[in-house]
Amino acid sequence: MDRSRVKDLLAAEAPRDAVLVQGWVRTKRDAKGFSFIEINDGSTVKGVQVIADASLPNYDTEIHHLRTGAAVEVTGELVASRGGGQSFEIVAKSVLVHGNAGEDFPLQKKGHSLEFLRSIAHLRPRANLFGCVFRVRSRLAYAIHRFFQERGFVHVHTPIITASDCEGAGEMFRVTTLDGAALAAGKDAEDFFGKPTYLTVSGQLEGETFACALSNIYTFGPTFRAENSNTSRHAAEFWMIEPEMAFCDLEGDMDLAETMIKHLVADALENCADDLEFFGRFVDKELRARLEFVRDRPFERVSYTEAVEILRASGRPFEFPVEYGHNLQSEHERYLTEERFQCPVTVYNYPKEIKPFYMRQNDDDKTVAAMDLLVPGIGEIVGGSQREERLDRLAGNLARHGLGEAEYGWYLDLRRHGSVPHAGFGLGFERLLMFVTGVANIRDVIPFPRVPGWAEF
Template sequence: MNKISILDIYKQNNHLNKLITINGWIRNNRFSKIGISFLTVSDGSSTSTIQVIAKKILCNYFTEIVKLTIGCSVLISGHLKLSKGNLQIYEIYALHIKVLGWINNPDIYPMSAKQHSIEYIRSYCHLRPRTNLIGVISRIRNTVFQSLNQFLNNFGYLWVSTPIITSIDTEGSGSMFRVSMLDDNNVNSKINYIRKNNEFFKKKVFLTVSGQLTLESYACALSKVYSFGPTFRAENSNTKKHLTEFWMLEVEKSFSDINDISVFAEQLLKNSVADVLNNCMSELLFLQKKIDNTIIHRLNKFLEINFIHVEYTEIIDILLKNKNIFDEDILWGKDLSSKQEKYLVNNHFKSSVIIQNYPKKLKAFYMRVNDDNNTVAAFDVIIPQVGEIIGGSEREDRIDYLDYRMQEIGLNNKNYDWYKDLRRYGTVPHAGFGLGLERLVLFITGINNIREVIPFPRTVGHADF
């Protein structure tokens, strides 16, 4: 017997008129007085469902089939036929239906058939993948993840797993989560532990905000590398674009500069969007109907228009000429606001923008200082709807400049001695960038809140599951 997915049924036509088996969950159960049930079944493989026709001749029709409610899991065997109705293409005429799992108390099942708000289903993160919306987002997220890995692999980048537990602050901002095994509920135990052992690692350690510094050590030996994993920011920010735990793609390339790496970043973004357009059309059509009626046009336009490269100083001049639009101060040396970013990409340039050469006080210590000694060779990629999606730079490969920058912001040089070794022993020009996976999925899907594009969101005040 041929066991297949619903996706297989719609992608191939060689199963027609054959005996097949599917697994799935009930989405709807309509039954007639003449003894026929019409089951709508989903298995999560696509946006499509399949209608199953179950007749009263089945041995468990009256004892089980008519009692099936939304969410029950089933195994169904039967003949795949072209549908006689207009609402679906295929139907399965059931020969056997086995109920694998019932819904306890169907009346209070959280994912019932009625319309639920996004905020409501977010409170049931363990059940929300059963909704069409989260299923669609999950499949797109998977496509984006695979696309990014494949693109980098095709260009010869090696994947490196960088530490999640770290003793260094990559960004120099101090917004990190401390890692400890101490029992805060047992004061005596805590005091004794500190006296005897001081720390598990003999030093303070944190959850990483970035694997970039350790990744650089591999770039300075293997030339082209990347890491892809969770990172953590202990910022007290509760906006629709921020998470405290999120997935970051970090790319490092030796013998590279800001122009080279920023062009590569644009290529990588566009490749992922193209892969979604090529492989997730049914998901995009669902989102076009439910979330963003311009989504397909918007993504195609994103691919067609070249990103505009512009200097930070020029950006400030543009904003000053249009300062009447903004209710905030516009100053050289100040970071751009979300409102200013939206104006630049949506109104002024009508394109995604790569802003280069920021004031050094706005950026991290490891970014290469330019000849003017006021700016660093850094860039941000700003795209519609999301704003900043990529941040990158040339890395400072001159040890004296690196020392000065670390002293300038008050970092403990001793903690970064190994990092300075990369400049002592065969230093090379190198550059890289970081891309937030969730922000890319946010842009592609048109979803309004970043909490919907990660399975179990961690935000200020929320770390459930």
Template sequence: MNKVLISNIYKNNFEINSIITVCGWVRSRRTSKSGFSFISVYDGSCFHSIQVIANNVLSNYYEEILNLTIGCSVVITGNLTLSVGSQQKYEIKAKKIKILGWIKNPDTYPVSAKKHSLEYLREVAHLRSRTNLFGSIVRIRNSVLHSLHNFFYKNNYYWIPTPIITGLNAEGAGEMFRISTLDINCLPKNNNGFVDFKKDFFGQESFLTVSGQLNLETYACALSQVYTLGPTFRAENSNTSRHLSEFWMLEVESAFSNLNDILDFSEMMLKCIFQFVLDNCVSDIDFLKKNIDSNIFNRIEKLLLLDFIRIDYTEAIKILKNIEYNFKNPIFFGANLSSEHERYLVEKYFKMPVIITNYPKELKAFYMRLNNDNETVASMDLLLPGIGELIGGSQREERILILDKRLLELGLKKEDYWWYRDLRNYGTVLHSGFGMGFERLISYITGVSNIRDIIPFPRTVNSAKF
């Protein structure tokens, strides 16, 4: 069987009148009075479907082909021809159509041809990948993943698989998911009456990671340039359109680099990704332009031409305090910029991407390098219109005495971070890094605003379906 993907038909200029086999699912079927059926078949390999012309001389035409409905799985063998219609370039004149799977009850098929709301499709997440929208999101997501790995490879970065199971809270704050093999109905207790985690699987209290950064730094201090990309977990009781309990995070660490180095690198990385998407996802982006965001091409192309605005946190506070706008959250030096503040800066004030640097130390994690003013740290947040914060990073604190002081200030135990501190004792160097929420990046590219529609199976508060 000379099975081909529909994407390869459009890419490879197959010889006209060659006999090919396509496997896929029915998107639509219409029948003419002259004894022909026109069947639109897709296989998910690209946005395009291919039209199949079925003649009534086929042996199963009346018994099966005339009963095909959306969602039925089929194997089509026939001659590839140029289409006489204007809606598609190619079509297949069927010699044989084999039906692999029927839709048992077309009237109750959860993803029928009518338009469904995104809220409804989350309830049938096991089937929503069959829609045009989610097919496009997944193909774009895959292309971005490919472009990221390719970008880092070309820039001599090594991929490091950091652990998902950890005994540390990398951020020093926030809720974590505990993992355990202990019997919750009969928990062992120590002499103080607390749960005895020494009897647990790992011999200590363990969690799902909120970040691979600390582990990644150990390899940056040996291989110079490293990155990781994988799932991370946050147990915050947040039910907004911007938060997931399980999401993917890109994290980058570079030795012998300072804050300005990662500002330049993160901007270059994003522009490389956006260019790759525009070059390789045209059909999917065009569909999203017609159905989700009419400005999608202009928005991405504009970003490629701009140098991102860079301002200090202190300057950002001054701007926000001096404008007449009714913010819900107060503005003062030391205030944590909320989503409304960030989006005002990028969407109304500058109307372009903004990188804010040098936040007060009280707002940031213990590992960020203390500046000479002893009040701020060498940190950065990269903000995009429509999204807010996409990337957060910093120059890391490489001085052991100052790192120990920061741990003490935040109520963290030095002994818990003994191996992380060792990096400062054995050949310490300037090094910097950042993290980027992968789903937020895809949300910006696609224009799909709710992050639950960016990941195939969203995990959120009170929801771990499928």
């Protein structure tokens, strides 16, 4: 007999003589002469109700002792439910107990704190919330590939071990086979690669090389930052999507970012309805309305200079003063996106002093063609720019940032041979997930999060 997914059984339109379900017991309620067993197999947040009669041969020995968390396999008849909570249920002909759960199974039939669930990351996928989160994570990863593939973008696997540091996008994890003494003695030439290497903090520079050949490309892979960041929206290991487009300026870059966010939100609304409904009930009551708003309404777009003026004119007593030439603080970003505009906002053309060397200088000589896409509740979800394609300017920027031209020779080469205007951005996958699910901590949208002081499992 073929296995049926719980999701399909719950959507059934007619009874069926024989079905097989395999899954884990969420709860068991004993009645006189039989038991109700709710089984979840991860296909959806809901479970299917099984009626296990006391006449089953293993009722007294096994079924009666089933606890939350047990793994079972049930065959039986799918019938219209006599109870209220569901349209169909299974009357069991057999209940095979693969493995009961211990008396100390930590997940209860109630809401647990997210902190506790993090400490049992190996079991939390069986909690409703995490089932929902990781189904959405899977769906959005798929939707991202579809989004780009359907638009002719080529998926490029940029290296995870790298010797270039992408201009200090963050502190890097050293990758080495040297022992502590050799490392301390600086014997880099004896290291595995003959020089210091690190885990990537961005695939952008390598991505540019492929954009300057295949036109439109994207990367989607793990990224590592050794920053000692202890916040709800930073992790040491996270996934990033980095599209790069040749023959594209900042305008096109911002258009793509906005189109992509809208597309992904729409995809989740359409394909993860049950999971989003769960988040709406237990995480954020306003979630669905906000996602529909993001899908349907245009984003705001303001220059950095305009943003500064808006913040100044707000009369808000910000903790950090609003000053041209300074980075926008979290409180400033929050004001723009949560209060002033109440929708996602793209801020563009930042002062060149606060942005990296590879961003294209604007004609005003003061700003670079950078953009950040800010969303309510999270802040920056996308950061990108048009890249400096003029050799002399780029070389000058490298020098000004104190970066060796030799190390970036291959990057400068792109400007020597067939240089084109090009642009791209980075999207934090986990931040997107936080935005779509309403989950407030990045540690709860990563299967096994890595943050300072925590690399368990």
